[in-house]
Amino acid sequence: MGPDTQKTGLADSxxxxxxxxxxxxxxxxxxxxxxxxxxxxxxxxxxxxxxxELTEExxxxxxxxxxxxxxxxxxxxxxxxxxxxxxxxxxxxAWELGLINSxxxxxxxxxxxxxxxACLITEELAYGCTGVQTAIEANSLGQMPVIxxxxxxxxxxxxxxxxxxxxxxxxxxxxxxxxxxxxxxxTKAEKKGDDYIINGQKMWITNGGxxxxxxxxxxxxxxxxxxxxxxFTGFIVEADSPGIQVGRKELNMGxxxxxxxxxxxxxxxxxxxxxxxxEGAGFxxxxxxxDKTRPPVAAGAVGLAQRALDEATKxxxxxxxxxxxxxxxxxxxxxxxxxxxSFGFHNSTTGRTRMEHxxxxxxxxxxxxxxxxxxxxxxxxxxxxxxxxxxSQPELPSRVYYxxxxxxxxx
Numbered sequence: 001m002g003p004d005t006q007k008t009g010l011a012d013s014x015x016x017x018x019x020x021x022x023x024x025x026x027x028x029x030x031x032x033x034x035x036x037x038x039x040x041x042x043x044x045x046x047x048x049x050x051x052x053e054l055t056e057e058x059x060x061x062x063x064x065x066x067x068x069x070x071x072x073x074x075x076x077x078x079x080x081x082x083x084x085x086x087x088x089x090x091x092x093x094a095w096e097l098g099l100i101n102s103x104x105x106x107x108x109x110x111x112x113x114x115x116x117x118a119c120l121i122t123e124e125l126a127y128g129c130t131g132v133q134t135a136i137e138a139n140s141l142g143q144m145p146v147i148x149x150x151x152x153x154x155x156x157x158x159x160x161x162x163x164x165x166x167x168x169x170x171x172x173x174x175x176x177x178x179x180x181x182x183x184x185x186x187t188k189a190e191k192k193g194d195d196y197i198i199n200g201q202k203m204w205i206t207n208g209g210x211x212x213x214x215x216x217x218x219x220x221x222x223x224x225x226x227x228x229x230x231x232f233t234g235f236i237v238e239a240d241s242p243g244i245q246v247g248r249k250e251l252n253m254g255x256x257x258x259x260x261x262x263x264x265x266x267x268x269x270x271x272x273x274x275x276x277x278x279e280g281a282g283f284x285x286x287x288x289x290x291d292k293t294r295p296p297v298a299a300g301a302v303g304l305a306q307r308a309l310d311e312a313t314k315x316x317x318x319x320x321x322x323x324x325x326x327x328x329x330x331x332x333x334x335x336x337x338x339x340x341x342s343f344g345f346h347n348s349t350t351g352r353t354r355m356e357h358x359x360x361x362x363x364x365x366x367x368x369x370x371x372x373x374x375x376x377x378x379x380x381x382x383x384x385x386x387x388x389x390x391x392s393q394p395e396l397p398s399r400v401y402y403x404x405x406x407x408x409x410x411x
Contacts, residue, residue, distance in 0.1 A: 054120070058116075058117060058120055061113075061117055061120055061121055062120045062121070062124060064097055064098075064099065065099055065120070065121040065124035065125055066124045066127075068093065068094065068097055068099060068124075068125075068128075069124045069125050069127050069128030069129075070127070070128060072090065072093060072128075073090060073125070073128030073129050073132055074128050074129070076090070077128060077129035077131070077132070080129065080131060080132070080256070080257035081129070081131060081254075081256050081257060082256075083256075083257075084249065084251070084256045084257060085257060086135070086210060086257060086258075086259050087131070087132050087135065087257050090132050091132075091135060091136065091166055091168075092166045094125075094136055095165075095166040098111055099121055099125065099136070100136050100139055100166075101139055101140070101143065101162050101163065102117060102118050102121060102140070103118065103140050103143060103144065103147055103292070104143060104147070104159045104162065104163060105147065105155070105159070107155070108155050108156060108159040108160045108163060109159075109160055109163035109164070110159065110162075110163050115292055115295050115296070116295075118140065118295075118296045118299075119295055119296050119298075119299035120299075121296075122136075122137055122296040122297075122299045122300050122303065123299040123300065123302055123303040123306075124303060125137075125300070125303065126299070126300035126301070126302075126303030126304050126307075127303040127304070127306055127307045128307075129257070130254070130255050130300060130303075130304050131254070131255035131256055131257040131258045132257060132258075133300050133303070134206060134255050134258040134300075135168075135206070135207060135210075135257065135258045135259065137293070137296055137297070137300065138168075138170065138171065138206040138207045138258070139162070139168055139169055139207065140292075140293050140296065141171040141206075141289060141290075141293045142168075142169035142170045142171045142207065142211065142213075142214070142215050143158075143159060143162070143169055143215075144171075144288075144289035144292050144293055145171075145215045145234055145276055145285045145286065145288075145289045146158055146159055146215065146236060146276070147159065147292075148285065148288050148289065148292065149234065149276040149277050149281070149285045149288070150236075150276060153273070154236060154273075154274070154276070158213055158236055161212070162212075167212045168207045168210045168211050168212060169207065169211050169212060169213050169214065169215070170205050170206060170207040170208050170210075170211035170213075170214050170215070170239075171205070171206070171214070171215050171289070172202040172205050172208075172214045172215060172216040172217065172237075172263060173185070173202070173216075173217045173286055174202060174203055174204050174205070175187060175200070175201060175202055175203055176201060176203045176262070179203075179204075182217075182228050182232070182283060182286070183228045183231070185200075185217065185218070185219055185232065186200055186201075186219070187199070187200025187201065187202065187216070187217070187218045187219065187265065188200060188218055188219050188220075188222075189218040189219065189220050189233060189235065189270070190220075191220070191272075194271065194272050195269045195270060195271055195272065196218075196220075196233075196235065196269070196270045196271075196272065196275070197267055197268070197269055197270075198216065198218055198235070198237070198243075198265045198267075198268040198269075198270060199265055199266060199267060199268075200218065200264075200265050201262065201263070201264050201265070202216070202262065202263045202264075202265070203262045203263075204250065204260055204262070205260065205261055205262070205263055206258055206259065206260055207258075207259050208246060208247075208259060208260065208261035208262070208263050209246050209249060209259050209261045210259050211239045212238075212239055213236060213237060213238050213239055214236070214237045214239060214263075215234060215235070215236060215237075215276075215286075215289075216234070216235045216236075216237045216265075217232050217233075217234055217235075217282045217283070217286050218232065218233060218235060218282070219231055219232055219233075220232065220233040220279050220280065220282075221279075221280065228283045229280075229283050229284060230280045230283075231280070231283070232280070232282035232283045232286075233275060233276075233278075233279045233280060233281065233282040234275070234276040234277070234281065234282035234285045234286065235270050235274050235275060235276070235282075236270075236274040236276065237265075237268065237270055237274065241268050241269065241270070242268070242269070243265060243266045243267045243268040243269070244263065244264070244265060244266075244268055245263070245264040245266065246261055246263055247261045247262035247263065247264070248261065248262075249261055250262075313327075
């Protein structure tokens, strides 16, 4: 077992060859289909624009993810949520099916799928468990800076290894005292010869304890008044580098099986070859990665909301009170019933879910087609950068949950 495999704990050397054969068989047609979809997308940009009709290939992506989520994730989701265990078997299986690392270019052995394709997959995975979906989607966030800004050598080295065996990476930007306020980041990188010496602390890093490598944003301009778009540099950092201390797993309120940790960097030496683009380009790279990976986050929220709707509807069609199923009983003083919840677009809950579903698809297609979205232009903080894009994305699942809770408890 090689050092990378030891680090991730996700694969055993004797099995790697078999996994590659299985995964190649499962995904070889996807690569060809993705190329066709990209060509079709380019044509639609100049001719018809957007389409809510899925191609046959996209239907296959969606069906594979749906089958995996409902047959393999749903039965064990409660166990992982209770124990907080990292879902290694599910991640291995997702890797075999080509449901993880979907953004990696074909030149590095990946599928090279678009953002819209990723949304279709993520929505289905989140239906099964958002903890599992978060672990999987965090890989896309960690990889995206290398995809959009890495040179050929960096991409081959760090993206290529993720197509050879199940492996995780992480996006290290947030700090204990600075998340949305990127300009407040304290982690520093000082140039010493041909290397950079990194010191600082990152916090709430998804996949932090499971990653093989990190994308790290650090300040290289010592001037505190330097603008964010010139002050920070993006680095690729090997997770087993001397000086890295991985903190304890955080006890999350939800999505408990995802791995969230703090990471300390103490005199960590990173070669100049691991700088993305050059000094001062880090902020632009970090925000560009968000552009590509935020639509699937919104799609995940839609998948979770749909699961809540389905569970509430199922219960309401089974539970009886006053001699009838509660789907036929008005639950509040307002005309809210599970019949409306489940089938009526006029109902706020179902209507909101479908609206967010459509919004995530539109934005994903716009980005795939190369459009700039004015409301996504940076204002130098992450919240203002993305707040306008997903105003109700964090709110949607909770709204549906509380509506569903009324179905089950009447309160």
